[in-house]
Amino acid sequence: xxxxxxxxxxxxxxxxxxxxxxxxxxxxxxxxxxxxxxxxxxxxxxxxxxxxxxxxxxxxxxxxxxxxxxxxxxxxxxxxxxxxxxxxxxxxxxxxxxxxxxxxxxxxxxxxxxxxxxxxxxxxxxxxxxxxxxxxxxxxxxxxxxxxxxxxxxxxxxxxxxxxxxxxxxxxxxxxxxxxxxxxxxxxxxxxxxxxxxxxxxxxxxxxxxxxxxxxxxxxxxxxxxxxxxxxxxxxxxxxxxxxxxxxxxxxxxxxxxxxxxxxxxxx
Amino acid sequence: xxxxxxxxxxxxxxxxxxxxxxxxxxxxxxxxxxxxxxxxxxxxxxxxxxxxxxxxxxxxxxxxxxxxxxxxxxxxxxxxxxxxxxxxxxxxxxxxxxxxxxxxxxxxxxxxxxxxxxxxxxxxxxxxxxxxxxxxxxxxxxxxxxxxxxxxxxxxxxxxxxxxxxxxxxxxxxxxxxxxxxxxxxxxxxxxxxxxxxxxxxxxxxxxxxxxxxxxxxxxxxxxxxxxxxxxxxxxxxxxxxxxxxxxxxxxxxxxxxxxxxxxxxxxxxxxxxxxxxxxxxxxxxxxxxxxxxxxxxxxxxxxxxxxxxxxxxxxxxxxxxxxxxxxxxxxxxxxxxxxxxxxxxxxxxxxxxxxxxxxxxxxxxxxxxxxxxxxxxxxxxx
Numbered sequence: 001x002x003x004x005x006x007x008x009x010x011x012x013x014x015x016x017x018x019x020x021x022x023x024x025x026x027x028x029x030x031x032x033x034x035x036x037x038x039x040x041x042x043x044x045x046x047x048x049x050x051x052x053x054x055x056x057x058x059x060x061x062x063x064x065x066x067x068x069x070x071x072x073x074x075x076x077x078x079x080x081x082x083x084x085x086x087x088x089x090x091x092x093x094x095x096x097x098x099x100x101x102x103x104x105x106x107x108x109x110x111x112x113x114x115x116x117x118x119x120x121x122x123x124x125x126x127x128x129x130x131x132x133x134x135x136x137x138x139x140x141x142x143x144x145x146x147x148x149x150x151x152x153x154x155x156x157x158x159x160x161x162x163x164x165x166x167x168x169x170x171x172x173x174x175x176x177x178x179x180x181x182x183x184x185x186x187x188x189x190x191x192x193x194x195x196x197x198x199x200x201x202x203x204x205x206x207x208x209x210x211x212x213x214x215x216x217x218x219x220x221x222x223x224x225x226x227x228x229x230x231x232x233x234x235x236x237x238x239x240x241x242x243x244x245x246x247x248x249x250x251x252x253x254x255x256x257x258x259x260x261x262x263x264x265x266x267x268x
Numbered sequence: 269x270x271x272x273x274x275x276x277x278x279x280x281x282x283x284x285x286x287x288x289x290x291x292x293x294x295x296x297x298x299x300x301x302x303x304x305x306x307x308x309x310x311x312x313x314x315x316x317x318x319x320x321x322x323x324x325x326x327x328x329x330x331x332x333x334x335x336x337x338x339x340x341x342x343x344x345x346x347x348x349x350x351x352x353x354x355x356x357x358x359x360x361x362x363x364x365x366x367x368x369x370x371x372x373x374x375x376x377x378x379x380x381x382x383x384x385x386x387x388x389x390x391x392x393x394x395x396x397x398x399x400x401x402x403x404x405x406x407x408x409x410x411x412x413x414x415x416x417x418x419x420x421x422x423x424x425x426x427x428x429x430x431x432x433x434x435x436x437x438x439x440x441x442x443x444x445x446x447x448x449x450x451x452x453x454x455x456x457x458x459x460x461x462x463x464x465x466x467x468x469x470x471x472x473x474x475x476x477x478x479x480x481x482x483x484x485x486x487x488x489x490x491x492x493x494x495x496x497x498x499x500x501x502x503x504x505x506x507x508x509x510x511x512x513x514x515x516x517x518x519x520x521x522x523x524x525x526x527x528x529x530x531x532x533x534x535x536x537x538x539x540x541x542x543x544x545x546x547x548x549x550x551x552x553x554x555x556x557x558x559x560x561x562x563x564x565x566x567x568x569x570x571x572x573x574x575x576x577x578x579x580x581x582x583x584x585x586x587x588x589x590x591x592x593x594x595x596x597x598x599x600x601x602x603x604x605x606x607x608x609x610x611x612x613x614x615x616x617x618x619x620x621x622x623x624x625x626x627x628x629x630x631x632x633x634x635x636x637x638x639x640x641x642x643x644x645x646x647x648x649x650x651x
Binding site for chain 2: 120
């Protein structure tokens with residue numbers, strides 16, 4: 001039996017913990033979709049995330065903010081398995097997924113859009129959209145799903161255009177569409193509106209909100225733009241120096257003097 | 269092979285079969301290409317009437333080695349410097365088995381053993397690399413080291429203790445006792461080496477044709493078409509996705525380690541087949557197949573021809589080997605170095621994709637080139 005399968009240690013239920021590891025193991029509070037338990041990631045002597053207990057409920061839309069180097073992207077990559085955790089556990093839908101391979105986590109319902117769009121530029125929009133879908137759907141069902149993904153991304157009419165010819169905003173939409181086409185329960189977005197204009201930001205915000213409200217997908221969104229954050233999420237988690245610094249409604253977090261200081265680089 | 273192709277709406281069988289070989293991952297999806305392909309195959313069939321088929325058969329055999337690297341490196345992003353490891357394993361396995369069982373059935377089994385030997389070698393090396401988390405340039409270094417280790421090992425097998433059954437490995441002296449290639453069992457077998465067949469050809473009279481040349485040609489054309497179908501399939505698209513961005517491909521739920529291992533094994537088996545034919549054609553194999561120069565050749569062929577192009581790998585292998593054999597000596601090495609340097613500096617994607625791009629740019633676009641109402645049968649547009 002691996003270490004991750006042993007009985008998890010009971011930890012105090014802090015403000016950032018939706019559900020303790022012990023509760024996860026017993027199946028209590030089943031509305032919790034994701035829960036990290038004392039998650040640590042070290043790169044050599046540098047600790048990127050330090051003892052992070054981060055929880056997300058089913059259907060929740062939570063934003064993750066913090067200055068550069070706070071450990072936001074690292075936390076998401078730990079959840080997807082792109083990085084292996086140095087310490088701690090990750091529970092998803094009641095199961096310890098710490099030792100699972102990334103593709104196994106995806107097959108369980110976690111999906112992620114990375115920070116930099118990396119659509120396959122030599123392939124058309126349709127061929128890009130087909131890539132995640134072809135893994136599990138065939139024939140007419142596949143065509144239908146691809147059509148839906150393209151339509152939802154607002155790219156109808158661009159099916160046969162090379163993805164490299166799309167604008168940055170269209171590529172972001174295509175990426176979100178490809179991640180959403182896997183029909184995940186939890187979708188992680190790393191800075192989905194970086195470099196976009198106001199109209200494109202609004203389109204992404206509407207898309208995320210619709211996927212959350214209509215399809216019940218839970219989101220964790222990393223974003224620096226607090227106006228964008230306020231437009232999509234009620235609850236925000238602030239990460240600083242690899243630790244959870246504060247959680248709460250966006251207005252309270254924005255008004256918090258300590259948060260303002262860390263964003264301006266005046267703390268520590 | 270699964271596709272999201274629409275149900276057959278009156279498409280002919282030929283169109284549906286052709287659709288399997290076409291897609292964005294291969295050069296040449298037009299009628300013109302296929303006409304040219306048939307003309308090229310016909311020219312290769314007729315080549316022994318006017319050229320040196322015995323020499324050319326070597327280029328065809330080595331083209332299989334080039335294809336093995338193209339599929340591993342060009343399509344899956346794994347730069348292997350060790351294709352000659354599997355080439356040599358295939359050749360040596362064929363030699364050992366065929367020397368021990370030199371009946372037609374035994375030699376046929378030796379061919380299969382050589383292909384499987386190359387595949388098993390790739391499976392063992394690939395498993396430890398890909399499941400051990402080795403990526404990028406470290407794969408290249410490990411495969412290069414594997415080549416050098418095998419060269420050193422095989423070079424010291426001259427003693428009588430290095431004999432497997434009847435087959436002495438022979439160290440630097442190699443294995444000169446390989447039986448002539450026969451395929452089949454008992455009376456239902458055919459000898460492909462030193463067994464020229466007299467054929468009457470209009471305009472040429474009676475000519476003697478080398479059956480080994482045609483065996484190599486059939487295997488090369490079959491492999492090329494098979495790999496075209498593979499890289500344009502769902503699996504091929506996943507391979508290309510791995511090449512472009514491994515982490516992103518994982519986030520679509522693909523088991524990237526397994527994809528890389530499977531393709532590496534396929535590449536190993538192909539290299540093994542090439543090694544078998546190389547040993548059978550030369551009726552000899554020695555450790556020079558594991559030298560640094562020989563290990564570098566597939567990388568040069570595929571880089572110059574275009575690593576993302578199966579056709580590029582074949583054309584460049586044949587052209588470079590022809591020039592290399594013709595020039596010979598130090599001049600050939602200088603030419604190889606200059607060609608590689610020039611390609612990397614000026615045509616980093618290779619010569620064949622560049623030529624293809626020029627042809628496409630100078631070709632008048634069809635009226636409905638990007639019409640969404642006329643989808644390709646495989647949902648794929650031309651590249």
